[in-house]
Amino acid sequence: MLIAQIVFDDFTDVDVFLAWDLLNRVRVRARRPDWRVELLGTEAQHRSVSGLTLPMHGRIEEAAAADAVLFASGPATRELRFDREYLARFALDPTRQLIGSMCSGALLLAALGLLEGKRATTHPTAAPLLREAGIEVVDAPFVRQGNIATAAACLAGVELSAWVIEVLLGKDARDAVLAEVQPVGRPFQPADPPFQPAAESPLEPSGDALYRGSCLCKAIEYELHAELGDFGYCHCTSCRKASGTAHGSNSPVDRARFRLLRGASVLREHESSPGKFRTFCSSCGSPIYAYLASSPDVLRIRLGSLDTPFTKQARAHTFVSDKAPWEDIVDEVPQFAEWAPRSVLHQRGSRQRET
Ligand SMILES: [Zn+2]
Ligand SMILES: [Zn+2]
Numbered sequence: 036m037l038i039a040q041i042v043f044d045d046f047t048d049v050d051v052f053l054a055w056d057l058l059n060r061v062r063v064r065a066r067r068p069d070w071r072v073e074l075l076g077t078e079a080q081h082r083s084v085s086g087l088t089l090p091m092h093g094r095i096e097e098a099a100a101a102d103a104v105l106f107a108s109g110p111a112t113r114e115l116r117f118d119r120e121y122l123a124r125f126a127l128d129p130t131r132q133l134i135g136s137m138c139s140g141a142l143l144l145a146a147l148g149l150l151e152g153k154r155a156t157t158h159p160t161a162a163p164l165l166r167e168a169g170i171e172v173v174d175a176p177f178v179r180q181g182n183i184a185t186a187a188a189c190l191a192g193v194e195l196s197a198w199v200i201e202v203l204l205g206k207d208a209r210d211a212v213l214a215e216v217q218p219v220g221r222p223f224q225p226a227d228p229p230f231q232p233a234a235e236s237p238l239e240p241s242g243d244a245l246y247r248g249s250c251l252c253k254a255i256e257y258e259l260h261a262e263l264g265d266f267g268y269c270h271c272t273s274c275r276k277a278s279g280t281a282h283g284s285n286s287p288v289d290r291a292r293f294r295l296l297r298g299a300s301v302l303r304e305h306e307s308s309p310g311k312f313r314t315f316c317s318s319c320g321s322p323i324y325a326y327l328a329s330s331p332d333v334l335r336i337r338l339g340s341l342d343t344p345f346t347k348q349a350r351a352h353t354f355v356s357d358k359a360p361w362e363d364i365v366d367e368v369p370q371f372a373e374w375a376p377r378s379v380l381h382q383r384g385s386r387q388r389e390t
Pocket of ligand 1: 319
């Protein structure tokens with residue numbers, strides 16, 4: 036595997052070094068002796084904005100053969116984006132290559148036509164230039180659409196490198212590398228989870244939504260364009276931990292009927308068990324929904340996040356065998372030691388089996 040880093044004069048040091056360091060750890064940490072990282076430029080060496088000179092491994096034409104190509108940033112991107120000869124030397128193909136940029140490197144992706152119809156992020160100082168190029172710029176550390184990703188500002192290079200490793204070698208390889216560099220006690224949390232809703236900039240609420248909801252701090256607001264399905268009270272240990280109270284109360288809706296009005300950049304996901312993602316607000320901690328990787332089109336909405344009155348009645352208490360000793364269940368709703376049968380409570384988008 037070949038990872039190419041595109042370098043030019045006056046490059047921003049950290050935007051090259053951070054990815055260079057992380058990506059080079061892959062060979063040992065992920066046991067991939069075939070993994071190579073190369074710095075490619077137009078000269079035999081390039082000088083950073085702070086005056087360090089780096090020898091290049093090759094010329095930018097060689098990026099055409101790489102599995103991933105990452106563009107650095109720096110003041111030179113402002114001119115290089117108009118340099119037709121320079122741009123013509125790249126023969127990149129996003130159908131078979133991962134292509135990413137740091138900060139103002141996004142200007143080069145745009146100039147190469149790689150961001151057409153896509154959202155992107157860039158360093159705030161380059162954002163107006165990227166907008167002028169007709170690209171929708173979003174306020175997020177990392178934006179990935181298919182095989183193209185943009186990261187901003189410099190420390191988001193961790194996200195960009197993590198993305199390359201994860202897509203090419205899997206999550207275990209990614210985690211093996213990041214475990215070495217993450218600050219102690221702060222595990223890596225991807226900024227752009229696998230199935231994040233598309234909306235990034237605030238949208239106008241629509242008049243025909245059936246439900247509106249939000250997190251505690253209101254950074255996240257959403258609306259639902261379909262009736263919510265059956266719900267029950269789940270007393271399992273994970274639901275108690277995730278909700279901070281005696282049970283979870285969650286109801287399914289199709290992802291296509293969920294519209295995120297604001298807050299994509301603060302939405303985070305926690306994979307609480309393999310393939311199960313719990314989505315929450317990273318600024319206030321409110322849970323919003325959960326879903327399974329095996330059924331990503333169904334979201335299980337956390338009913339506590341609804342603002343619109345919700346008047347359905349619960350159909351079952353489930354996982355009562357796990358219930359907190361301090362909770363007394365005093366209603367008439369049927370109780371089940373674990374899952375309820377589907378005839379009583381159909382939990383779409385959960386791990387409930389056919390019964
Ligand atoms: Zn919040
Ligand atoms: Zn549960």
